[in-house]
Amino acid sequence: MMKDELREAVGIIEIPEGLSEDIEKGVLRAMEEKQHEIKMLRKITAVAAIFMAAVIAAGAGIIFARNGRGVIQRAAEYKFMGFRTGTTEPVVVALSEEGSIIGKLDADSVSLKSETGETVDPDGIFLLSTYWLDENGDLQFTDIPVGGYLVETDLDGSSYELINFNSDDFGDRIIFDPAASFLGSEEEGTGYDTSEGELEISLEKTSDGQYSFVFTPKDEEKYPFSEASEYHPDAISGFKGESLESLGGSGASYLLGTGGPKLELDDGKGGKMIIDNENNTVEISGFGQDEKLWVRLRSVGLLLKNGKRLELHGNWVVKVG
């Protein structure tokens, strides 16, 4: 029903004259560009080959690198990335729309810095890429979705933690799991989906009527959990049925299992959730039997046994009663 109405509505939009010319122009532009690229590449390759020969002969030690895009990296950029000094660590860089490197990740300040040490304007970032040298010393790269960059990464494809540099969501921390192929957003409180994610989280009723969070990894080898976990309580909200009603929160961080004050959340309609950090339990009351309670978690952090931290976000349905 909706599809037909939508189609009718969209169909009202008038089509102007000249679209076929627009298509032709677009295709011609692509064809001309391709011709230009081929010419330039031949030129650059020829020059670089001559230069390389001279450099090797002179023993100057300046290195040109040819990345997978077929573009010769300028020596200055190569140096800026640190590869000239022999580092083999991956380097995250910000590229402008023209393809030049405008910044490099500074892991200490968790920001992108230009060659002169200034913070890069996120609006100027067109693409982020991670570059590294492979075992043959060749420069490799992988593009990162616009707006994100790597803070921690395992090149074998385990989880990454990204900070969003998109101008609209600047500074938000998001999680990228290539296995799950999606991003999570702290701002929106979404992330892993229980139907497809790496972890299942549920509230289980204990014998004394309390509830406790249970984290069940689907792959224990990949996500070995430690006992400690933490969460950001003001990000915990819940809603009944199909509507979202915040249960409130205090804004502080708590470490489950290590003591700290209890967090009481009240939806103002008789529903209550009490999170007891000391005993790592959650007490839920005031909801009907078999009533669905959606628990939404943000910034729940789990410390993994390998020392890394995995952040969780998402919505889980818990059956009460």
Add this chain to the structure above:
Amino acid sequence: MNERMFEDKEDFCRRFSEISDELYRIAFIYLKNREDSRDVVQETAYRCFKERKKLKEIRYFKTWAIRIAINCSQDILKKRKRTVSIEDTGEDIAYLPSPEASADARILLEAILGELDEKEKTVLLLHELYGLSLKEISETVKIPLSTVKSVLYRTLKKLKKECFYDEG
């Protein structure tokens, strides 16, 4: 995929023309401006032709092009936010009161153009009009599946309120 999926440039243009009206209309939903929407069609043709090797099967061509058109539209919107135009290009009246178009359809279009944000438009179009699954939308626009679900829910609720649309 390989370049031979399209026999030649003319074959590509022909196939692209078959969907260009739709691409224009999608762009207009975001940009509400004829000239910008035409730019999107041109840019989409440019990107599709340039990247045609990436297309795995011809049956995905339309969906692929639609995704590119949406991205192009969003790029223009981002640029608009960063610039102040000396001229007020304004929004076009995209359509004339047409006796063929029902009042409901006009109300729905006005709601889509006026009330929905970019994300809501994207999810609505891709899911409700083009039949992409929520998972496909999540992968296409690189937002989490749960976000797609909540956006869709919110969007339909909004339209329901604006248009007294009955989910059924």
